[in-house]
Each structure stands twice: as C-alpha cells, then as structure tokens.
Amino acid sequence: MSVGAPTVRxxxxxxxxxxxxxxxxxxxxxxxxxxxxxxxxxxxxSVFLSSLKEPDAQAAIRLTLLVxxxxxxxxxxxxxxxxxxxxxxxxKGKSLxxxxxxxxxxxxxxxxxxxxxLLFGAQGYFGEWLLDRDIKIIFALPxxxxxxxxxxxxxxxxxxxxxxxxxxSDEEAxxxxxxxxxxxxxxxxTLPNIRWALLYGVxxxxxxxxxxxxxxxxxxxxxxxxxxxxxxxxxxxxxxYDFVGAFAAASVLASLGLSPLVLKTILxxxxxxxxxxxxxH
Amino acid sequence: xxxxxRSILPGFGLSLGITLTYLSIIxxxxxxxxxxxxxxxxxxxVWRTLTDDRVGAALKLSFSLSAYAxxxxxxxxxxxxxxxxxxxxxxxxxxxxxxxxxxxxxxxxAGIALTALYAPTGPIGALAEKVGLKTAYSxxxxxxxxxxxxxxxxxxxxxxxxxxxxxEVEEAAQTLGASDLQRxxxxxxxxxxxxxxxxxxxAFARAVGEYGSVVFIAGxxxxxxxxxxxxxxxxxxxxxxxxxxxxGLAMVVISFGALILINTAQLLIARRxxx
Numbered sequence: 001m002s003v004g005a006p007t008v009r010x011x012x013x014x015x016x017x018x019x020x021x022x023x024x025x026x027x028x029x030x031x032x033x034x035x036x037x038x039x040x041x042x043x044x045x046s047v048f049l050s051s052l053k054e055p056d057a058q059a060a061i062r063l064t065l066l067v068x069x070x071x072x073x074x075x076x077x078x079x080x081x082x083x084x085x086x087x088x089x090x091x092k093g094k095s096l097x098x099x100x101x102x103x104x105x106x107x108x109x110x111x112x113x114x115x116x117x118l119l120f121g122a123q124g125y126f127g128e129w130l131l132d133r134d135i136k137i138i139f140a141l142p143x144x145x146x147x148x149x150x151x152x153x154x155x156x157x158x159x160x161x162x163x164x165x166x167x168x169s170d171e172e173a174x175x176x177x178x179x180x181x182x183x184x185x186x187x188x189x190t191l192p193n194i195r196w197a198l199l200y201g202v203x204x205x206x207x208x209x210x211x212x213x214x215x216x217x218x219x220x221x222x223x224x225x226x227x228x229x230x231x232x233x234x235x236x237x238x239x240x241y242d243f244v245g246a247f248a249a250a251s252v253l254a255s256l257g258l259s260p261l262v263l264k265t266i267l268x269x270x271x272x273x274x275x276x277x278x279x280x281h
Numbered sequence: 282x283x284x285x286x287r288s289i290l291p292g293f294g295l296s297l298g299i300t301l302t303y304l305s306i307i308x309x310x311x312x313x314x315x316x317x318x319x320x321x322x323x324x325x326x327v328w329r330t331l332t333d334d335r336v337g338a339a340l341k342l343s344f345s346l347s348a349y350a351x352x353x354x355x356x357x358x359x360x361x362x363x364x365x366x367x368x369x370x371x372x373x374x375x376x377x378x379x380x381x382x383x384x385x386x387x388x389x390x391a392g393i394a395l396t397a398l399y400a401p402t403g404p405i406g407a408l409a410e411k412v413g414l415k416t417a418y419s420x421x422x423x424x425x426x427x428x429x430x431x432x433x434x435x436x437x438x439x440x441x442x443x444x445x446x447x448x449e450v451e452e453a454a455q456t457l458g459a460s461d462l463q464r465x466x467x468x469x470x471x472x473x474x475x476x477x478x479x480x481x482x483x484a485f486a487r488a489v490g491e492y493g494s495v496v497f498i499a500g501x502x503x504x505x506x507x508x509x510x511x512x513x514x515x516x517x518x519x520x521x522x523x524x525x526x527x528x529g530l531a532m533v534v535i536s537f538g539a540l541i542l543i544n545t546a547q548l549l550i551a552r553r554x555x556x
Contacts, residue, residue, distance in 0.1 A: 047346070091297075
C-alpha cells in the first residue's frame with residue numbers, strides 16, 4: 001500500500017491540526033505525567049529516597065507486591081484457559097461467555113470492591129459466619145486480593161483470545177497427529193506462539209493490579225502499615241499534605257504503569273522492522 | 282444438534298471448566314449478591330434511596346459530566362486520530378505511544394497529578410483563577426479528569442478504521458468536485474461513525490464509574506461535586522450496605538442500558554451504511 005497524498009489540501013490546515021493535536025495531548029496527558037516526577041523530586045533525591053524508606057512506605061510496597069503476586073498468576077492461568085477454550089473450540093454460548101469476561105471492564109472499581117463487602121463484610125451475607133470462625137476477609141489481605149482479581153480479571157484473556165483465534169489450530173492439530181500428547185503440544189507449540197502476548201498481558205495485568213485504587217480502597221479499611229497498598233499510601237500521604245512523599249510513591253507507581261507501554265512500543269518497533277525486512281525480499 | 286463442534290484438540294472440558302468456575306466465583310456470584318441486596322429495603326425503600334436529593338444529585342452529576350466529557354473526546358479523538366494516521370511528522374510514534382498514558386497511569390496517580398496542576402496553587406489553576414475560573418474542587422475539575430481518562434478510548438477506536446479507509450473513495454469524491462468539507466462530512470465521517478460511537482460509549486462508561494482520578498480534584502461537596510462512586514464509599518462507611526448496593530446497582534443498570542442502547546444505534550447505522 002502506498003501512502004497517498006493528503007486528501008485535505010486547504011493551505012495551512014495540516015500544521016494547524018497538528019498543532020492543535022499536540023496542544024491537546026500536551027495539556028491533557030503529558031503535563032500531568034511531568035507533574036508527577038517534578039513534584040516527586042521537588043526537594044531533591046535524598047528526600048525522595050527517604051520518603052520511600054519510611055516503614056509505612058516499605059510496608060505498603062511489600063503489601064502491593066504480595067497482592068500482585070497472588071492475583072496476577074491466578075488471572076494468567078484463567079486467561080490461558082479461557083483463551084484455549086474460546087479460540088480453539090466452537091461451542092454455543094461463546095459470545096455470552098466473551099461478554100461476561102469483558103464485564104469487569106464496564107463496572108466501576110468502587111462497585112468491584114463493594115460486591116466483596118456485601119458478601120464478606122460485617123453485615124454481609126457471610127459476615128456472621130466468618131466472624132464466628134475469626135476469619136478476616138474484608139479489611140485484610142484476602143479482600144484486597146479478591147478486589148484486585150475482579151478488576152484485573154479480563155486483561156490476560158483479552159490479549160490472548162484474538163491472537164489465538166487468528167493463529168487457528170492447524171499447528172496444534174499437526175503436532176497431535178504426529179503423536180504428541182496434549183500437554184507437549186501446548187508446551188511446545190501454543191506457548192511459544194503466544195509468549196509475547198502473554199508477557200504483555202501479564203505486565204498489563206500486573207501494572208493494573210499494583211495501581212488499583214478504587215476497589216482496593218473500599219475493602220482496605222486504611223489500616224496504616226497493614227492494609228494500605230501503595231496507591232492507598234499515596235492517598236494517605238496526600239491527605240496529610242506530605243506532597244513529596246505522595247508524589248514519590250506515585251512516581252514509583254507511574255513507572256510500573258508505564259512498563260507495559262514501553263514493552264509494547266519496543267515490540268511494535270521490532271515487529272514493524274521485521275515486516276519491513278520481509279517486504280524488501 | 283450438538284452444542285459444540287467436534288475437534289481433535291484436547292482440553293476442552295478442562296479449559297472451559299476452569300473458565301466457568303473462576304468466572305462464577307470472581308464475577309457472577311458477587312454480582313448476584315449486588316443484584317439481591319438492595320431489595321431488603323423493599324421496592325419503596327430502594328426508590329426512596331435513589332430519589333434522595335444527595336443520591337439523585339450525585340447520579341445526575343456523574344452521568345451528565347461523563348456524557349459531556351465523552352462528547353468533547355469525540356472531537357479530541359477525531360483530531361488526534363486524524364493527525365496520527367494521515368500526517369507524517371517527527372515524533373509521531375512517540376505521540377502515538379503517549380495516547381495510552383491515561384490507560385497506564387494508576388488512577389490515584391492521575392488524580393493527585395491533575396489536582397496539583399489545577400488547584401489554585403498549581404500552574405494551570407493559578408492561571409485559570411486570574412480569569413475568574415475555578416478548575417479544581419469544582420465540577421469543571423471533575424470534567425477535566427473525566428476527559429483525561431476517556432481520550433484514549435476514542436483515539437484507539439478510530440485509528441484502525443481511519444487506517445483502512447479507502448483513499449480511492451475520497452479521491453473519487455475529489456475528482457467529482459467535492460470540496461474538502463464535503464468530503465469530510467459525506468465520505469470520511471460516515472465511515473468513521475460506528476467506531477466513533479463505540480469509542481465514545483467506552484469513554485462514557487469508564488467515566489461514569491471512575492473514582493481514583495476524580496476524588497482528589499472534585500472537592501467532594503455534597504450536592505455539588507460528589508460523584509456517584511464516592512457516595513457508595515460514604516454509604517459503606519455508615520454501614521448502609523443496602524443503600525450502597527442500591528446506588529451500585531443503579532449505576533450498573535443505567536450504564537448497561539446506555540451501552541445496549543448505543544450498540545443498537547450503532548448496529549442500525551452500520552446496516553444503513555451497507556445498503
């Protein structure tokens with residue numbers, strides 16, 4: 001495909017539109033990002049570092065890592081399983097299943113926290129039962145994990161399903177015909193085929209899991225040093241007018257959030273490079 | 282009639298089993314709880330909760346500001362998608378990557394960053410104050426945050442369609458003497474309409490439920506700048522589970538209603554376009 005001449009030829013319109021687009025992006029998107037890092041280092045590197053070494057900050061970082069370490073693998077296993085079922089087989093009710101998998105995308109994070117309180121909170125359906133047995137879910141780690149899982153539920157599945165549907169199942173069928181077991185086929189054929197999408201999905205899911213605020217805020221109870229994850233720690237510090245501390249923690253979260261974006265950009269550059277190479281031959 | 286087609290691949294039962302079990306535990310059972318809980322107040326009680334002045338104001342604020350922000354994003358999205366697809370300029374790829382920023386930035390981080398910029402003490406807020414405009418801690422601040430988080434939905438919906446748009450049709454229109462404006466209104470926009478509608482809908486749905494990037498900049502004054510998700514948090518803090526569930530259920534029902542309505546409209550437009 002050749003890139004045609006721009007079809008809009010009004011003199012001066014292209015620079016005008018370009019300037020407008022850059023202005024919108026700059027003011028709306030780039031400026032807030034710069035503000036995070038600017039304010040984090042407003043009082044120098046040492047203040048930045050010491051605010052991250054505080055015990056509450058350290059506890060928040062550990063808790064955030066723990067929550068992500070539980071939720072992300074579970075969502076990854078689910079993502080692979082659901083993509084295998086949906087992409088490799090034809091069955092009735094598939095589109096309904098796809099809609100249900102997408103459901104958490106269109107639910108408010110606060111509602112994603114609320115539903116767990118309704119089940120396991122003090123006056124929830126299982127509240128009394130849990131209280132009798134001294135099991136804590138809400139205002140404790142299990143609640144944080146459940147809320148995080150619900151919010152980040154579709155990410156891996158959404159990355160894998162379209163890719164695996166595109167790839168079809170000819171390669172797997174060939175391996176099976178040649179006598180490979182189902183597990184070997186998955187390990188040696190499917191997994192290598194989907195590894196970049198899986199990695200990207202996991203990174204995306206991880207970034208969301210670590211950055212989740214609304215859902216986690218509802219089930220956390222904000223017990224300092226115990227149930228405050230890093231985003232909640234940002235809120236606590238911000239409300240205490242400790243702006244450098246808040247933005248220092250925020251800059252860590254922002255870097256985490258940007259990591260999948262960076263990977264995607266690199267992969268796309270590499271990928272388009274390969275495409276250009278194949279076109280030359 | 283079989284409910285699934287024959288396949289030589291193994292693992293259908295296992296993978297579908299894992300999928301359905303996990304989906305039920307994580308999504309379906311909790312949502313059923315949400316759908317049941319409000320009714321312990323009775324129909325009249327739910328109605329009273331939702332028509333309460335404070336709840337009504339919050340729902341109205343959330344849905345109207347989300348709609349305005351989504352509409353503004355229709356323009357911003359068209360502009361940015363057009364520039365990214367049709368023009369070649371240094372830094373295009375970087376600009377393209379940055380579009381995803383609001384997706385990637387944790388909401389609480391976006392919230393405090395926007396507040397730092399738009400508060401009276403911040404650079405933009407101070408400027409706005411000079412011309413008598415209150416940005417942060419007003420509904421304008423909420424509107425800015427909702428526009429921020431919605432923008433990538435519209436750009437990403439439009440880009441692939443604009444990329445695939447057949448230049449020949451535009452060129453044909455040009456040869457036949459159509460002006461630039463005519464080509465845009467009669468050729469480009471109709472082709473983009475379904476994607477534009479779905480992008481705007483996604484931006485709207487996301488904005489209605491948005492919490493983290495809004496609570497910091499909103500000021501959270503009852504009746505004035507209190508969004509619906511915040512009201513759920515407040516009701517939970519007062520141990521009013523049924524009330525919180527009623528507001529949550531109302532939000533889910535209204536958003537889904539809007540989604541279905543807009544999807545239907547989109548389908549009708551696509552069908553008309555094909556004829």
